[in-house]
Amino acid sequence: MLLLVDGSSYLYRAFHAMPDLRAVPGDPNSAPTGALRGIINMLQSLRKDYPAMHLACVFDAPGPTFRDALYPQYKANRSPMPDDLRAQIEPIHEVVRLLGWPLLHVPEVEADDVIGTLAKRAADQGWRVIISSGDKDLSQLVNEHITIIDTMNGKVRDVAGVTAEFGVPPSRMIDFQALVGDTVDNVPGVNKVGPKTAAKWLQTYGDLDALVAKASEVTGVVGENLRQALDWLPTARQLVTIRTDCDLSQALPTWPGLEALAGASPDLDALTAFAERFGFRGLMKSLQASASGEAGGKSTSPAATR
Structure with missing residues (x-):
């Protein structure tokens, strides 16, 4: 151990x-x-x-x-x-x-x-x-x-x-954190997207790449915010990924x-x-x-x- x-x-x-x-x-x-x-x-x-x-x-x-x-x-x-x-x-x-x-x-x-x-x-x-x-x-x-x-x-x-606490398994936590951001480390996520929305998206689309590929299908204000964040999300994912x-x-x-x-x-x-x-x-x-x-x-x- x-x-x-x-x-x-x-x-x-x-x-x-x-x-x-x-x-x-x-x-x-x-x-x-x-x-x-x-x-x-x-x-x-x-x-x-x-x-x-x-x-x-x-x-x-x-x-x-x-x-x-x-x-x-x-x-x-x-x-x-x-x-x-x-x-x-x-x-x-x-x-x-x-x-x-x-x-x-x-x-x-x-x-x-x-x-x-x-x-x-x-x-x-x-x-x-x-x-x-x-x-x-x-x-x-x-x-x-x-x-x-x-x-x-x-x-x-x-x-x-982890799955019970965040709504996604550990293997999706990087995508989850990229979407919600990290206020402690000053890493922006998608505006107005919290843990529940991020978990719902990942449950629906599978992972961040699939969500990005179908971003045009996401409706409402959060959908617009997602599309505005598409250029930022790769950097957010790098920042929250533990080496x-x-x-x-x-x-x-x-x-x-x-x-x-x-x-x-x-x-x-x-x-x-x-x-x-x-x-x-x-x-x-x-x-x-x-x-x-x-x-x-x-x-x-x-x-x-x-």
């Missing part, structure tokens, strides 16, 4: 879900720790619930990606990363490695593309793949080998789950093999020093207990952070 974590997605979610926690409680000038604590708890829970031999936590790399070159307005609507979250990036990367997780961030592509490439490679070898993420964009990767879980709300997206063919040889010395994703034993001494540095008083013992259980092939429940 391969366990993949969408680290970039969880960074923001943990930051906004946790209170304004500090290394020194009550001191606003000390290091912020809310997202850091949230990520630690999530990784501990995942290794307990999904004891995979191969795993990776994947983050976006700094700098533009191929999507920015394709569409300069891509993600242009996003606010800058909050300073208190930016200050936690390096400590999060540090503790991910200390907990024994391989960490990947690959220039010029997004974390989703790295996850997609790793998931496809493992699935092609018959491995079970668990992706931990709350990002619906990853639904296009789901198949009989690949399942998405969201540890923050317990949602599971397998083939049946599964990234060259990961610079990040993984064994690529295309997955041996470099073997989980390591947590570094207990370094974890203790790390916990002391960030004021994780109640977390030090739980980190050691959890790490000891993982190293010994046992599972322990992560204690609540204090």
Whole structure:
């Protein structure tokens, strides 16, 4: 089994879900720790619930990606990363490695593309793949080998789950997303076309290419909007398509093999020093207990952070 974590997605979610926690409680000038604590708890829970031999936590790399070159307005609507979250990036990367997780961030592509490439490679070898993420964009990767879980709300997206949620199977999610667009990433879709209309069209015509070929048959305002969007839709489809063919040889010395994703034993001494540095008083013992259980092939429940 391969366990993949969408680290970039969880960074923001943990930051906004946790209170304004500090290394020194009550001191606003000390290091912020809310997202850091949230990520630690999530990784501990995942290794307990999904004891995979191969795993990776994947983050976006700094700098533009191929999507920015394709569409300069891509993600242009996003606010800058909050300073208190930016200050936690390096400590999060540090503790991910200390907990024994391989960490990947690959220039010029997004974390989703790295996850997609790793998931496809493992699935092609018959491995079970668990992706931990709350990002619906990853639904296009789901198949009989690949399942998405969201540890923050317990949602599971397998083939049946994706189909029930969106009205189309995972194999049509790229077409679905191209039609509805993605407001989070600033990717326009067809004006006034929402999930229900997009699903209905794909159920009727089969796929986006067939819909485009018969666009003249679609009536009403949405039909006119579809025809106005025909020149844009190929670009939209490129933007929402997660790559599964990234060259990961610079990040993984064994690529295309997955041996470099073997989980390591947590570094207990370094974890203790790390916990002391960030004021994780109640977390030090739980980190050691959890790490000891993982190293010994046992599972322990992560204690609540204090």
